[in-house]
Amino acid sequence: MTYPNGKLSEEKVFKDPVHRYVHVRDKLIWDLIGTSEFQRLRRIRQLGTTYLTFHGAEHSRFNHSLGVYEIIRRIIDDVFREREHWNQDERLLCLCAALLHDLGHGPFSHSFEKVFHLDHEDFTQAIILGDTEVNHVLRRMGDDFPKKVAEVIAKTYENKLVVSLISSQIDADRMDYLQRDAYYTGVSYGHFDMERILRVMRPREDQVVIKHSGMHAVEDYIMSRYQMYWQIYFHPVTRSAEVILTKILHRAKYLHQEYYSFKQEPVHFYSLFEEEISLRDYLRLDESVIMFYFQAWQDEEDTILAELCRRFLDRNLFKYIEFNPNSQMKMWMELTRLFEKAGIDPDYYLVVDSSSDLPYDFYRPGEEEERLPIHLLMPNGELRELSRESEIVESISGKKRTDHKLYFPQDLIRNLPDSCKEKEKILQLLEQVDH
Amino acid sequence: MTYPNGKLSEEKVFKDPVHRYVHVRDKLIWDLIGTSEFQRLRRIRQLGTTYLTFHGAEHSRFNHSLGVYEIIRRIIDDVFREREHWNQDERLLCLCAALLHDLGHGPFSHSFEKVFHLDHEDFTQAIILGDTEVNHVLRRMGDDFPKKVAEVIAKTYENKLVVSLISSQIDADRMDYLQRDAYYTGVSYGHFDMERILRVMRPREDQVVIKHSGMHAVEDYIMSRYQMYWQIYFHPVTRSAEVILTKILHRAKYLHQEYYSFKQEPVHFYSLFEEEISLRDYLRLDESVIMFYFQAWQDEEDTILAELCRRFLDRNLFKYIEFNPNSQMKMWMELTRLFEKAGIDPDYYLVVDSSSDLPYDFYRPGEEEERLPIHLLMPNGELRELSRESEIVESISGKKRTDHKLYFPQDLIRNLPDSCKEKEKILQLLEQVDH
């Protein structure tokens, strides 16, 4: 079966709380959604540990992927079609790249990538190009089609307009997740007038630009993004859960390396621990599997592993204080020493976590991560970089904001016997705790 | 620590998409939420397999339980307080019963209960009364407090007003789940003016009644309930997933009984298969565990078990046709025979599923499941049963609606070799398929 331009006999729809409906008209897209690699995204949460802070945030990457696809479909079918600079032959390529852009994500990606030195983007490439159902479906469009899809996602595709639809500072990915994450958490940030933004997007040779009349809607989107980062994505309680998750993974790896004998052997983790995981093994990892192990490990004899797993499952998280790495290093070192003496391993129980964000950036060629700026299309046809027109955006452009917190288990410390002479000292040093 | 009337120093809030915020002022409630038995509800979906039809429906019973608590809290704190017939001493009891009413639910309850002859209500009682964290917390209110909470949930508590808040045809449970399930699925049904209903609720000696002026809001709620049942809860695609799930459980049990040697032994299922599950084992079951097994079982040698697990994980569901048990029994028997001949085991692959609902019922004493009718409080102080005042409600009262469908794996049948002489016959009999 091949299907350049293969249409479904009847359009299929998915009911979606954010976009009302996701419409599928192309057989190719329908078949991609049905692959086991794509269905696997149902078992990976979009926001990792955030559901422990905002209980509504239980939605999966499956949902988000459909949402990004739908936004791209609307841009192409409702706005770009028949406009100059837009080549309708790129349509299906864009839709596939949109749908599959997060395909390589694993369980609790953020933590797993850090601990095991993985990169979900590598896996996305591997799934699209390897011997998978997704690859077989894509191949029906032509032998080089999977490679093209992979290139768009990797931002190396030659048509930069196509790339910018999928990844830029105002792409379909960001527009979907801001709204979706706001919807599921229930926060009032995350609202912006996407319909307006879609209507003022215009294709140019090498990028998507925004008609000047839509500038305020874009400002609103950027403010929304800013608030979502600090209110949701970097929420200190979420990070506390992530700290614990990370430490569980570290502990399990350490125990494995020390030939500890697990009651529930970490079979699914072996290749991860050795950092030579195969695609097949990777695809078997999802959040059910991880939670299965965490639950089993509650009964391990190693008290650190068991204790951390119970914490995670029962949401008994670490407390935190603000931490200034410049002025408080000494305090940290002192606390480390006291923790050790009191018998609480500071490697697992005294953790600094930092988050930082650059809300919007103009173009800085050659910097570590070049970020394409947003361009406005002025009435006279000229392009102008957003922060030159918008005072609000200008005021936050290029300003990186960083936040550090020191995490620790308040209950463990409080439960130290009063005879433990470090106890009072530790509590005193941490007394700023306000949560 | 004991806490009759123990208040938190600062009110805690949960951001909730349905009720905006869930407010917790009582230390008792806060501690109950923190127990491992309550946190376990995070790992059990509210709507079982519905997420395979409506991808947004990934929310857990944890969310719903908080929601029911919040509704009861508002009724008591904002509407009932200081009204006649209401005894403020019952406040904490109501809040606990609301919070804990679904505590005994297991993974995919509907299917598990059917296959293994369980009743989640028994487990709710067992968790509240047994040696659990929840029980220890409740006990601080007094030795008989857990028993009282259990009685309210079991509807045997002496104060029927309290019982009717938690379980009746217009209770906090239903009001929360209709709205919540509508929110997460994204459908437009499920909207009714709950704020209005709460404001017109009045305590009477033995039940909650509704002021006559709120009748239309109640009508809307009943219509909403009707639509949600047929649009969401009984959706044929959801039922298809449930059919497969049920068949997986049956097959695993069968194989266990036949001493089949599993690659992944169903350790967590042993006591279920023998129908003598302990509370401790039950609490270890959650949807992560189930999904872990289903994933592992994809590689079993038993083709039926492996095939059904792959179907469930990859959402490759059974198709269905309408089925009339009166007129089509013969066709079904014929199909059964043909399936057998064609080598497709009809026990697992040809399944009739029925759903039925009674949208609202007036009082019918002595019937199998007595349902308390809704009473309106008339301006003159009299009570009148809802269906006697509302034409709309009258028109659907007591009318049970039932729907039968016949499920089968269309792909398996289509993939039969053309040489198989039953193939065409089967397809012909099923040709009414319109989905």
Next chain:
Amino acid sequence: MTYPNGKLSEEKVFKDPVHRYVHVRDKLIWDLIGTSEFQRLRRIRQLGTTYLTFHGAEHSRFNHSLGVYEIIRRIIDDVFREREHWNQDERLLCLCAALLHDLGHGPFSHSFEKVFHLDHEDFTQAIILGDTEVNHVLRRMGDDFPKKVAEVIAKTYENKLVVSLISSQIDADRMDYLQRDAYYTGVSYGHFDMERILRVMRPREDQVVIKHSGMHAVEDYIMSRYQMYWQIYFHPVTRSAEVILTKILHRAKYLHQEYYSFKQEPVHFYSLFEEEISLRDYLRLDESVIMFYFQAWQDEEDTILAELCRRFLDRNLFKYIEFNPNSQMKMWMELTRLFEKAGIDPDYYLVVDSSSDLPYDFYRPGEEEERLPIHLLMPNGELRELSRESEIVESISGKKRTDHKLYFPQDLIRNLPDSCKEKEKILQLLEQVDH
């Protein structure tokens, strides 16, 4: 200037709270919106006196007319285009009829029509066909184009598919006003899944039909309609304001006929009073003009006129009791007599008002007002009348519900001197008053 197919160089949009945006691409539509007859609809409220009950209901017929246009535009451009039975040549005709269908409405239509024996539909025809800006714009499409538009609105146009889009039991008119009136009043009724309904509408030779899979969305729409009628449109307080409005008009007409010398002469009303109003005079009437007179008339020497005008402006409305015309005629006659004796003119101050509604009707040929039933398009291509498929709809089909209330000025009665011997008697007869 002529414009068959004349497109605007850039699409125009109106921000609309209900449909998000109203899109105008055709120069013809843009020019119609700019006519003085259409702009006049801004000065006529969609819901007459309802704003005195639901303060948000201040929206004008201008808004609603744009909304109906937008719904029709979406049906044609997004759903019908290129489908069998649909003739794209009817597109502009439909859009014009949708936009202009309420053009003849005057101020507080309901009351004015009753008192002065007018029919807004006649004026719609007169404006479209007369010497007006609207007519001049329409004429550019062809000399017979205004006539065609008028015929579609009058339901006499030969293509009944076109007629049914604009007027049927599930037309764009109803779909807009239910949602719009719910939005502005703020009630939670009025929600249904219009997007779903639009997607399942299909053109047939002589009518619009609904795909069977959309039945539940239609049920929801019909329930929504039912609730809106009884909760909003027939709200007893709104009707109280309407009763007063009607009585003001009657009184002014009566005074004019009696050669009463007004301080503010009812110049704008002369031709109304004589029931020979010209189109030009009619177009001068809007709600500002009416309110201007009512304000002035507060100072008239005729106490009834002045008193009623003050009531209306200051929202000092009549109270009401339920009234059963069968069993309570005697009481009414007795009250009439007592009012007269007490010096409160019963013609103006003791008024029975009745409302009735038929929520949905199947086809009853030859009855006073034939109503086209809704037809479902079954999977096998057959058409079935809605109430034969839907139990909910069946249960309310063809059931007319009527409500009677007796209105009176409670304050006037209470302010009667205690020496007035009818006072107590009147109060006693009216004691059922519960509002």
Next chain:
Amino acid sequence: MTYPNGKLSEEKVFKDPVHRYVHVRDKLIWDLIGTSEFQRLRRIRQLGTTYLTFHGAEHSRFNHSLGVYEIIRRIIDDVFREREHWNQDERLLCLCAALLHDLGHGPFSHSFEKVFHLDHEDFTQAIILGDTEVNHVLRRMGDDFPKKVAEVIAKTYENKLVVSLISSQIDADRMDYLQRDAYYTGVSYGHFDMERILRVMRPREDQVVIKHSGMHAVEDYIMSRYQMYWQIYFHPVTRSAEVILTKILHRAKYLHQEYYSFKQEPVHFYSLFEEEISLRDYLRLDESVIMFYFQAWQDEEDTILAELCRRFLDRNLFKYIEFNPNSQMKMWMELTRLFEKAGIDPDYYLVVDSSSDLPYDFYRPGEEEERLPIHLLMPNGELRELSRESEIVESISGKKRTDHKLYFPQDLIRNLPDSCKEKEKILQLLEQVDH
């Protein structure tokens, strides 16, 4: 009748689209709402001419006043009650001030105040203190009660905490109108988490402060305010309508002073023209009256007056170009000269309009309009001015933004005969027009 603490026997509610319900429990408030001066606010739009740009913006000041009242009621009853620094005796005073704060607004206030040198705040004082229904109701609370209410509104009341609830940079007035105006226009700006802000408001001796944990919600509110100003309140099309309105008033006044003989004499305007309007006359002015005159004046012989009135009623507005008062004065003077020559009176047809806004300001004592800054209550009890904690707010603090536009009637110019030699010159100078 007097009513310190007089409660209604049954709480009254108003359905409100923004706050869902407005609750009235105090007889005093109920009676104030019933006064003719308060009911008059129904006949004055909240957003003046904005409905000509955003057709949904037809809501009245009546709605907004109820909304401000409701917000204050929630702050007091749900948040402040029983907190330190809050004196419950001020409750009714606050509620009255909230309800009545806009009482003195006249029709199209912005324009009327400018043309006739009025100040609505003076009239608010006059209505509260004069011989009015409102005054009589207030007086029942005590002879000095009206004076106190007037002082709170005038910001001279001694308890500055009370004043800051009603007027500050984050008061109930702003919180209501931002949300309400967003709701009725249908724009997606104007959303912020008011419920969160209310919950973190804390009374201090001389002001309301915001708990630090609510800072992000306040940031969102300030951004929302910024967007609403530039997207809605200063929309160039709205200002075009306002320019025309202003010119109509100027023309009518001029004609009156020139003893022009009106067909419809401006009786209601006499005292305005002479700038010695009485309270009684002022209260008779509402937007119905104004629209009545504008409609009548379409037939005046003075072509400027008639033409401008037709423009306003038929929404045939002026076009505009950006105007830089520094660099383009010469062009303006040249255009003025050309307009005069071409016979288009530049006093009425060539108008510069400027808008400017200060989105947030820290404290600058002694400046023309001192604005109280927003203070955050830090965890340690300290107060900190918002812009010192919030980078986003800091970046826009104290930055005044101004916008100038030049308005003119494009159609009149285009309709000049080609023989008019200024025509081409004018069009050339205005060619930058892009709307």
